[in-house]
Amino acid sequence: MTLQKNIAALFSACCSNPLSITKIQGDASSRQYFRVTGTNSSLVACYDPALTPASTDTYPFLVLHKLLSSHDLPVPAILAVDAEKKLLLLEDCGDLLLQNIFNSSIENTLPDLYREIIDILVQLQTIRGNQNDIPFSISFDKDKLMFEFDFFIRYGLMNYFAPIFDAQLIGRLRHEFDTIAELLVKPQHFVLNHRDFHSRNILIHQNKPIIIDFQDARMGLPQYDAVSLIKDSYVSLTATLTDELKAYHYHALRGIGLTTMSFDEYLYYFDIMAFQRNIKAIGTFCYQTRIAKNSAFEHSIAPTLAYISEYIATRNELKKAGKLLHSLLEGVGQ
Numbered sequence: 001m002t003l004q005k006n007i008a009a010l011f012s013a014c015c016s017n018p019l020s021i022t023k024i025q026g027d028a029s030s031r032q033y034f035r036v037t038g039t040n041s042s043l044v045a046c047y048d049p050a051l052t053p054a055s056t057d058t059y060p061f062l063v064l065h066k067l068l069s070s071h072d073l074p075v076p077a078i079l080a081v082d083a084e085k086k087l088l089l090l091e092d093c094g095d096l097l098l099q100n101i102f103n104s105s106i107e108n109t110l111p112d113l114y115r116e117i118i119d120i121l122v123q124l125q126t127i128r129g130n131q132n133d134i135p136f137s138i139s140f141d142k143d144k145l146m147f148e149f150d151f152f153i154r155y156g157l158m159n160y161f162a163p164i165f166d167a168q169l170i171g172r173l174r175h176e177f178d179t180i181a182e183l184l185v186k187p188q189h190f191v192l193n194h195r196d197f198h199s200r201n202i203l204i205h206q207n208k209p210i211i212i213d214f215q216d217a218r219m220g221l222p223q224y225d226a227v228s229l230i231k232d233s234y235v236s237l238t239a240t241l242t243d244e245l246k247a248y249h250y251h252a253l254r255g256i257g258l259t260t261m262s263f264d265e266y267l268y269y270f271d272i273m274a275f276q277r278n279i280k281a282i283g284t285f286c287y288q289t290r291i292a293k294n295s296a297f298e299h300s301i302a303p304t305l306a307y308i309s310e311y312i313a314t315r316n317e318l319k320k321a322g323k324l325l326h327s328l329l330e331g332v333g334q
Contacts, residue, residue, distance in 0.1 A: 006085040007045045011036045014080040014089055044090045053083040061215040063134055071127050074210050093210045099199035102235050114245055117209050122252045125191040125222055140220035145181040152283030160286035164327045176321040183272050190219040197225035198232045222253055227274040233281050233304045275311040275318055278304050
């Protein structure tokens with residue numbers, strides 16, 4: 001059976017005979033998505049090679065969906081699962097992404113919408129669980145942070161930027177990355193993070209935010225997801241809204257006792273975390289462009305590099321790395 005026939009069979013068992021099955025543009029992952037339309041309804045089918053009958057109890061998407069749903073987080077409902085065919089049928093929450101609100105007729109709603117999304121983020125960050133179970137058993141520890149830095153080195157500096165970056169500087173830069181990673185390993189401040197909490201993973205359905213692509217959730221500083229949202233590689237917020245949302249997130253955390261940081265400390269770790277997170281994103285964009293031959297992410301490299309310059313100018317701990325990355329940052333506007 002072809003993939004589309006498998007999807008049709010699952011939809012028929014759940015709902016009715018499908019009238020159409022249309023592929024949905026996915027992000028940088030091995031999963032494939034399809035919109036399936038029937039007589040009276042439409043659903044989204046997800047094909048994931050990682051889903052098997054033996055893995056349903058540990059399959060991260062199902063584990064996280066159950067966890068987030070039990071805490072009333074807004075996520076698409078699951079209508080059916082066929083692990084043998086590696087398929088899930090999900091509620092269709094439309095295709096209006098937070099990203100699409102920018103430069104639209106309802107752009108004026110963005111400040112209120114972002115505050116509502118941060119309320120959802122804080123609700124997610126309050127979730128606690130058994131430290132032996134996913135997602136609480138994994139975190140942004142030093143190994144994970146350095147894996148992401150090294151990914152940037154391999155696919156960014158040694159590939160995409162190789163013509164303008166002096167490879168002899170890599171050892172010194174990696175040493176700086178190691179020092180920066182050390183600053184971010186603060187388990188006493190760790191909370192649950194979505195891990196990819198940006199404008200392409202938040203749908204607006206019936207005027208309400210819906211969170212998707214949450215299967216990689218793990219523990220880390222509360223700033224991690226705030227960085228993903230506020231210093232987004234796909235959209236740019238005004239300086240005023242950026243500052244307002246940082247303060248809004250901080251005071252929401254303080255208001256429920258979820259952080260003991262001062263506001264200055266929050267802002268300090270926000271910038272250091274943002275440097276790491278955006279470096280990681282650039283590595284992904286370079287990989288997608290050169291290795292996966294997916295040009296959809298290349299235009300996000302320059303604006304993300306521009307963020308890096310901001311953090312370096314603000315935090316002394318980043319200045320040595322900034323000097324080593326000068327050849328990349330100098331070319332941002334070119």
